[in-house]
Amino acid sequence: MKKIKVALAGQPNCGKSTIFNMVSGIEQHIANYPGVTVDKKVGFFKYEEYKVEMVDLPGTYSFSSYSLEERTAKEFIIDESPDIIVNVIDASNLKRNLYLTFQLLEIGIPVIVVLNMMDVAKRRGIEVDSKKIALMLHCPVIEAIGSRGVGGEELMKSIVATHENKENYEEFKINYEELEPHISLIEKEIEGVTSNLKKRWQAIKVLEGDTTIIERLKQNIPNIEERAKQEERVFHERYDRDFPSFLASVRYESADIICHKSIVEKNIKKETWTDKADKILLNRYLAIPILVFIMFLVYEISIVWGYKLTDYTWPLLAAMKNFVVDILPSADIIDVPMITDFSIWMVNSANALMNYIPIFFILFALIAIMEDVGYMPRMAFILDRVFRKFGLHGQSTLPLVLGGAMVGGCAVPGVMATKGIADERARMATILTVPYMNCLAKVPFYTLILGAFFKPDMALMMFFISTVTLFIALIVAKIFTSTILKTRETAPFLMELPPYHIPTFKGVIIRATQRVWVYIKKVVTIVLAVAIILFAMLQFPGLSKESQAKYDAQVETMLQKFDKKMNTNGYYKEIDTREEVSSLLNYYDAYKAKRMVATSKESAKAIDEEYLKRNAIYYKFLKPKNDKDAKKINASLRKLSKERKRILRNVKNEKIENSLLGMTGKFVEPVTQYAGFDWKINVAFLSSFAARESAVATLGSIYENNKADGMRAEEAMALNSGYTPLHAIAIIIFMILTPPCIATMIVVKIQAGSYRWMIFAIFFPVILGIIMSSLVFSLGSNYQWSGIEAMSYFYLTVVLLALILGLFPNRSKNWKGGIEIQNNNVQ
Amino acid sequence: MKKTLDMVKKGRRARVRGLCAKGKLLHKLLDMGFVNNVEIEVIREAPLFDPMELKIHNYHLSVRRSEAHLIEIEEQE
Numbered sequence: 001m002k003k004i005k006v007a008l009a010g011q012p013n014c015g016k017s018t019i020f021n022m023v024s025g026i027e028q029h030i031a032n033y034p035g036v037t038v039d040k041k042v043g044f045f046k047y048e049e050y051k052v053e054m055v056d057l058p059g060t061y062s063f064s065s066y067s068l069e070e071r072t073a074k075e076f077i078i079d080e081s082p083d084i085i086v087n088v089i090d091a092s093n094l095k096r097n098l099y100l101t102f103q104l105l106e107i108g109i110p111v112i113v114v115l116n117m118m119d120v121a122k123r124r125g126i127e128v129d130s131k132k133i134a135l136m137l138h139c140p141v142i143e144a145i146g147s148r149g150v151g152g153e154e155l156m157k158s159i160v161a162t163h164e165n166k167e168n169y170e171e172f173k174i175n176y177e178e179l180e181p182h183i184s185l186i187e188k189e190i191e192g193v194t195s196n197l198k199k200r201w202q203a204i205k206v207l208e209g210d211t212t213i214i215e216r217l218k219q220n221i222p223n224i225e226e227r228a229k230q231e232e233r234v235f236h237e238r239y240d241r242d243f244p245s246f247l248a249s250v251r252y253e254s255a256d257i258i259c260h261k262s263i264v265e266k267n268i269k270k271e272t273w274t275d276k277a278d279k280i281l282l283n284r285y286l287a288i289p290i291l292v293f294i295m296f297l298v299y300e301i302s303i304v305w306g307y308k309l310t311d312y313t314w315p316l317l318a319a320m321k322n323f324v325v326d327i328l329p330s331a332d333i334i335d336v337p338m339i340t341d342f343s344i345w346m347v348n349s350a351n352a353l354m355n356y357i358p359i360f361f362i363l364f365a366l367i368a369i370m371e372d373v374g375y376m377p378r379m380a381f382i383l384d385r386v387f388r389k390f391g392l393h394g395q396s397t398l399p400l401v402l403g404g405a406m407v408g409g410c411a412v413p414g415v416m417a418t419k420g421i422a423d424e425r426a427r428m429a430t431i432l433t434v435p436y437m438n439c440l441a442k443v444p445f446y447t448l449i450l451g452a453f454f455k456p457d458m459a460l461m462m463f464f465i466s467t468v469t470l471f472i473a474l475i476v477a478k479i480f481t482s483t484i485l486k487t488r489e490t491a492p493f494l495m496e497l498p499p500y501h502i503p504t505f506k507g508v509i510i511r512a513t514q515r516v517w518v519y520i521k522k523v524v525t526i527v528l529a530v531a532i533i534l535f536a537m538l539q540f541p542g543l544s545k546e547s548q549a550k551y552d553a554q555v556e557t558m559l560q561k562f563d564k565k566m567n568t569n570g571y572y573k574e575i576d577t578r579e580e581v582s583s584l585l586n587y588y589d590a591y592k593a594k595r596m597v598a599t600s601k602e603s604a605k606a607i608d609e610e611y612l613k614r615n616a617i618y619y620k621f622l623k624p625k626n627d628k629d630a631k632k633i634n635a636s637l638r639k640l641s642k643e644r645k646r647i648l649r650n651v652k653n654e655k656i657e658n659s660l661l662g663m664t665g666k667f668v669e670p671v672t673q674y675a676g677f678d679w680k681i682n683v684a685f686l687s688s689f690a691a692r693e694s695a696v697a698t699l700g701s702i703y704e705n706n707k708a709d710g711m712r713a714e715e716a717m718a719l720n721s722g723y724t725p726l727h728a729i730a731i732i733i734f735m736i737l738t739p740p741c742i743a744t745m746i747v748v749k750i751q752a753g754s755y756r757w758m759i760f761a762i763f764f765p766v767i768l769g770i771i772m773s774s775l776v777f778s779l780g781s782n783y784q785w786s787g788i789e790a791m792s793y794f795y796l797t798v799v800l801l802a803l804i805l806g807l808f809p810n811r812s813k814n815w816k817g818g819i820e821i822q823n824n825n826v827q
Numbered sequence: 828m829k830k831t832l833d834m835v836k837k838g839r840r841a842r843v844r845g846l847c848a849k850g851k852l853l854h855k856l857l858d859m860g861f862v863n864n865v866e867i868e869v870i871r872e873a874p875l876f877d878p879m880e881l882k883i884h885n886y887h888l889s890v891r892r893s894e895a896h897l898i899e900i901e902e903q904e
Contacts, residue, residue: 095884381880
């Protein structure tokens, strides 16, 4: 089968991805362009005897080298030399779209123009004559409505036909008039350089000052850059104009001519739907309330409803866990085989992350809808002024909201949503600050501590915790952008406000699925790797010989007691050996675990039947009914199970205390003591790195010990820990600032593009957290602050600091403009 | 004194007369269509007065005042 490689190019908002989805269907995958974080979507489809590979280039307004996307797109064209370029243009916004088309036509690779959104153009009273355009551009022009699947067949046909007729390809030339002699001169200069690229195109790019092309040509002609500058000087002297502005003017003028000849516009003055909607959505007084409402809705639907949805998906994950437990070797009283322990640990770690998938799917779908509708740039438009003061960008709004501007969010989708931020410095700052927002998984942790120490003031404290995070994020952003990110590229704020569109169902689902898949592939796999390390750190070196003997003795007494009680029982011969008791215990616990997650009567019944089949005699002990002897066994069994759990928990806690992680916790105690943290808290923080949920579990199990089971974790903590409310505040402050979970760190790595930033994103908050909580704790102990006082002072300081920092102006580096060059460098 | 785009009131039109920018910013402005003589209409300001929304080449664009300040214009009636 013959292959055709097609590059899909177009300006942002031209409906390029709908055209891409239309022709390649679901057979597509996402990768990265080599060396950069720009997404590369590749789709495949067959047509006649051809296999077509279509690469979706990043959407760009131009084809120079002034942004990462443009550089990436150009390097793809140069290095991979596609057979055909398909240029999607928005029929309702022809003029600006043609600006890019001219630059693509110059390259010398056959171009097919797709006039997308013909329906929108028609609705706006714009009649486009595609035949005339084809005649003027010397290339095929196809009319399409991507959202309704119109034009796909013609596009495929045209790709094949153009490929077969490649030899007869008619070159397109814009006449750059006064510039032509300079182009010819440079063309002559580079004549000797062998390359499959058109000489004329390279010459134009050299004159434009395009770094990608100049760098490549420098290898053969070292003085090419000076030559271009020399030409520019001559040109400037003669016409008092510069190359870039002259080229742009000619291209826009040519676009204007084509528009005049091929378009008939009726009712120009008529208000479009977008104009009407913007009158409300961008209204001076209504815009912010509407934005807050939309954010609230997104939050409510994804986080709140999504969380409820996990009630239905959790049993599936629990069932998976039970299945794994079933096939593993079972425990002998308290000797749990390592493989069983390990597998359960791994399943638990995976489940903790998989549990968020429903939330993420809804969230990603909602983001896709907002992107497709065109609300995203409007959001940036409304709030840019606030965020700019802190070195961020209007487009930072959504990532921060997702990260948890309200009661709780998740930094993973938050960081993933930073992709579209045009300004590199603001994008990096957003990536690094989103993890400070209020993580949903921290909420149980706060509830535990507030429940233990601040019962009457829980609401006020929760308000402090959930609002202080935004101010902290802003402060951190400001600090980063004026220090370590100071020299990062910033981009001028020139953002299109595209017309509103109704999103396609297919497009939204494809995008949401792809993003969830990225999460599963990249995040879950790495988190599992870290889970293995953590498991090892919690297991080794394990119990000492003396402790092992102590616990074995406890088991022995427990079993003897049971045996004594049972030996008059009618069923005694079923349970008169250690092995039998052990298997009965396992049977009992497994049954209870399964019944816990059964959601309906039918499923409960199915479990009953399964266990009846597995062992009919043991089943009698589960449901003794009127059998007296069985009833006795049932009662003792329940006690036995409880006793075994207690011993297991003690074993576990002792293991943790002696483990590598426990040692680490103790090792850092000299530092953390200034914040009032003992080793137990340290261990909880360390283990929460895998997933924050485990902080609660670890703390819970450390403090639960030895007491009767009826006590809840928070009561146990308040009673057993010896902490004061001030300790609790230090812990809360540390938790607000840290610890970033691994899942977040992985996406930080993906989005920031380097492990160094990831390491930084881990250590900076930890150090900041230790410093802040030590400060509050020491001051608090010194001045005898109550917990509430300490928290209020901390809150006020943070808010004040944020407001003060907001008053300092931010400098923009790496692009020039402004008053200092105003008088000597006018176009 | 030369007039710049950030001085243009909502609902008014102006023509581009020059750009006081270099390098990346100049290219970006040119790519978005700020070429000589093109007509711009100021549609509205953001709720916090900055950035502003423009109509240029029949599409809508938002620009911060700091960038609009670099675009020299001549106001239209």
